[in-house]
Amino acid sequence: MSNATPPANQTAGQSASDITLSARNLTRSFGSRQVIHNVSLEIRRGEVLGLLGHNGAGKSTTLQMLTGCLLPDDAKNNDCSIEICGIDLLRHPAQAKAHIGYLPETPPLYRELSVNDYLIFAARLRGMKPAAVAEALDQTKQRCGLDTVGSKIIGTLSKGYQQRIGIAQAIIHRPALIVLDEPTIGLDPTQIREIRGLIRELGDSSSVILSTHLLGEVESVCDRVEIMQHGKLIYGDTSEHMQRHGSVSGFIISLRNPPPPCELGSIGGVTSVEQLSSTQFRVLHAPDNNPSGALLQLAAQHNWQLEQLTPLQATLEEVFVKITGDETASTEKAAAQHSGETA
Amino acid sequence: MIRLLAVRELRSLFAMPSTWFVLAALQFIFAWFFLELLQVFLDIQPQLAQLANAPGATATVATPLFNLAALLLMMLAPMFTMRLIAEERRNQTLALLLSAPLANRQIVLGKFFGLLIFLAILTAGVPLMLCTLALGTHLDFGLLLGNMLGLLLLTASYIAVGLYISALTAQPVIAAIGALAVLAGLWLADIAASAENSLLHHLSPLYHFRNFNSGLLDSADAAYFVLFTVMFLLLAMKRLQNNRRYG
Numbered sequence: 001m002s003n004a005t006p007p008a009n010q011t012a013g014q015s016a017s018d019i020t021l022s023a024r025n026l027t028r029s030f031g032s033r034q035v036i037h038n039v040s041l042e043i044r045r046g047e048v049l050g051l052l053g054h055n056g057a058g059k060s061t062t063l064q065m066l067t068g069c070l071l072p073d074d075a076k077n078n079d080c081s082i083e084i085c086g087i088d089l090l091r092h093p094a095q096a097k098a099h100i101g102y103l104p105e106t107p108p109l110y111r112e113l114s115v116n117d118y119l120i121f122a123a124r125l126r127g128m129k130p131a132a133v134a135e136a137l138d139q140t141k142q143r144c145g146l147d148t149v150g151s152k153i154i155g156t157l158s159k160g161y162q163q164r165i166g167i168a169q170a171i172i173h174r175p176a177l178i179v180l181d182e183p184t185i186g187l188d189p190t191q192i193r194e195i196r197g198l199i200r201e202l203g204d205s206s207s208v209i210l211s212t213h214l215l216g217e218v219e220s221v222c223d224r225v226e227i228m229q230h231g232k233l234i235y236g237d238t239s240e241h242m243q244r245h246g247s248v249s250g251f252i253i254s255l256r257n258p259p260p261p262c263e264l265g266s267i268g269g270v271t272s273v274e275q276l277s278s279t280q281f282r283v284l285h286a287p288d289n290n291p292s293g294a295l296l297q298l299a300a301q302h303n304w305q306l307e308q309l310t311p312l313q314a315t316l317e318e319v320f321v322k323i324t325g326d327e328t329a330s331t332e333k334a335a336a337q338h339s340g341e342t343a
Numbered sequence: 344m345i346r347l348l349a350v351r352e353l354r355s356l357f358a359m360p361s362t363w364f365v366l367a368a369l370q371f372i373f374a375w376f377f378l379e380l381l382q383v384f385l386d387i388q389p390q391l392a393q394l395a396n397a398p399g400a401t402a403t404v405a406t407p408l409f410n411l412a413a414l415l416l417m418m419l420a421p422m423f424t425m426r427l428i429a430e431e432r433r434n435q436t437l438a439l440l441l442s443a444p445l446a447n448r449q450i451v452l453g454k455f456f457g458l459l460i461f462l463a464i465l466t467a468g469v470p471l472m473l474c475t476l477a478l479g480t481h482l483d484f485g486l487l488l489g490n491m492l493g494l495l496l497l498t499a500s501y502i503a504v505g506l507y508i509s510a511l512t513a514q515p516v517i518a519a520i521g522a523l524a525v526l527a528g529l530w531l532a533d534i535a536a537s538a539e540n541s542l543l544h545h546l547s548p549l550y551h552f553r554n555f556n557s558g559l560l561d562s563a564d565a566a567y568f569v570l571f572t573v574m575f576l577l578l579a580m581k582r583l584q585n586n587r588r589y590g
Binding site for chain 1 (some may be wrong): 344347348351355358359362433434436437438439440441442443444445446567587588
């Protein structure tokens with residue numbers, strides 16, 4: 001890595017402002033069970049990274065290590081390091097942590113405090129000057145939609161509000177790196193949309209890492225995605241590329257007056273047609289040759305009475321299978337694929 | 344930072360109704376005892392007057408009252424220390440402190456001082472009641488101050504034990520029972536040990552408080568309390584560090 005030996009302060013300063021998080025070779029075991037295997041991550045300012053994986057894949061553990069709640073195994077021997085804005089988290093935890101905002105899986109709320117008191121405490125705890133807190137409080141409450149509940153006791157508020165307070169405490173001190181562990185869990189659809197909008201907005205000024213097991217969440221908010229399985233990062237790319245991996249090229253089509261399936265199969269680009277019911281067909285096609293236009297034209301010509309045409313949405317399962325299957329089949333990957341198919 | 348954590352601790356305590364209930368009930372018990380002791384003193388005052396070097400009002404009223412406060416604190420302190428870390432762990436709020444730019448030392452000391460201030464407020468009624476005696480008689484302020492200092496040191500040692508045990512578990516109830524068991528165990532070992540110079544006496548905080556209680560300021564007792572408190576606070580810090588290491 002280029003910033004391992006900075007020749008001058010200038011270089012170090014530049015890389016520090018650009019890369020907000022650089023973690024190398026994180027390993028962690030609980031007892032004799034190793035749950036994280038050599039995970040390395042890097043995030044630039046203004047990037048939203050999605051950490052995608054099943055429950056139990058090691059997402060939360062990784063995030064805990066990135067925020068200093070959990071130490072990686074034997075930092076010295078394994079040549080592992082975590083740098084936040086160029087500051088070594090393991091050697092200078094206090095300085096490095098001032099740049100982090102962290103929302104754990106369960107929002108860390110003192111239920112007996114009022115929202116204002118709690119957020120002021122959170123801001124001061126991260127080393128904000130008392131004079132700056134009032135303004136940050138107003139701004140954060142506005143961003144998270146907490147204007148009306150400032151003086152309410154946290155314990156009396158609904159789960160949706162509590163989750164938003166959790167996000168508010170993570171961003172109130174304007175950290176360079178925001179770590180959100182399943183930020184939209186337990187929220188209703190409107191709230192999820194609001195929170196995703198907020199995360200996108202946060203991604204403009206800071207770096208955001210969020211963990212999720214929802215494929216849609218990654219597609220809608222993340223610039224980049226890292227997929228985690230069994231404690232390893234098995235795939236990392238921009239989320240657009242991943243969508244290409246993820247989307248199965250095909251659609252489900254409903255025709256009220258259907259032709260025989262072989263007629264559908266003869267349209268250019270269609271690779272297979274499967275009849276699901278008397279009116280529904282699953283049509284698969286080559287990824288670079290979408291026949292839906294031709295199909296619609298034919299449907300209009302022959303009066304097939306098109307009712308519905310839905311592109312197939314891949315599940316996380318299918319993405320896993322695809323990604324692990326695309327790579328050369330080592331024994332581990334075969335095992336991963338197997339577990340993906342059976343689940 | 345330590346002050347910020349201590350203030351947060353106090354804020355949370357005073358936001359709970361049970362705190363106010365305990366505060367009120369304790370003042371009632373202290374006042375009742377105070378009045379009873381005062382009554383006894385007034386009853387035996389004529390006889391005391393005949394003695395050559397008779398104990399004054401401070402010795403007859405203040406000493407047993409402080410002794411009672413010390414015993415009550417032994418049972419009350421675990422009820423408050425149990426929340427300190429065990430509850431943060433159970434409510435998952437510990438992550439907020441662990442991910443904040445704080446040293447373990449600051450977390451432990453913040454909680455320690457927060458509760459020390461609270462328990463000082465809780466027992467402040469005792470010296471205040473005794474001060475009202477100054478209206479009618481001459482008070483031995485030296486004895487009073489010695490007792491207050493002793494009680495403060497004793498409270499600090501109770502909190503340190505409770506804080507450490509609270510750091511060991513995620514269940515506040517277990518933390519309370521554990522701390523109570525340790526404190527009561529030390530106390531019982533002290534009163535049960537028959538040999539005058541038994542080591543068991545010297546292990547017990549209440550044994551060392553007795554000198555303060557009778558107005559004897561021994562630097563060895565003060566040193567005991569300081570060492571006892573510091574040791575358990577260091578253990579609590581160590582435990583928090585292990586929390587990060589072992590999860």
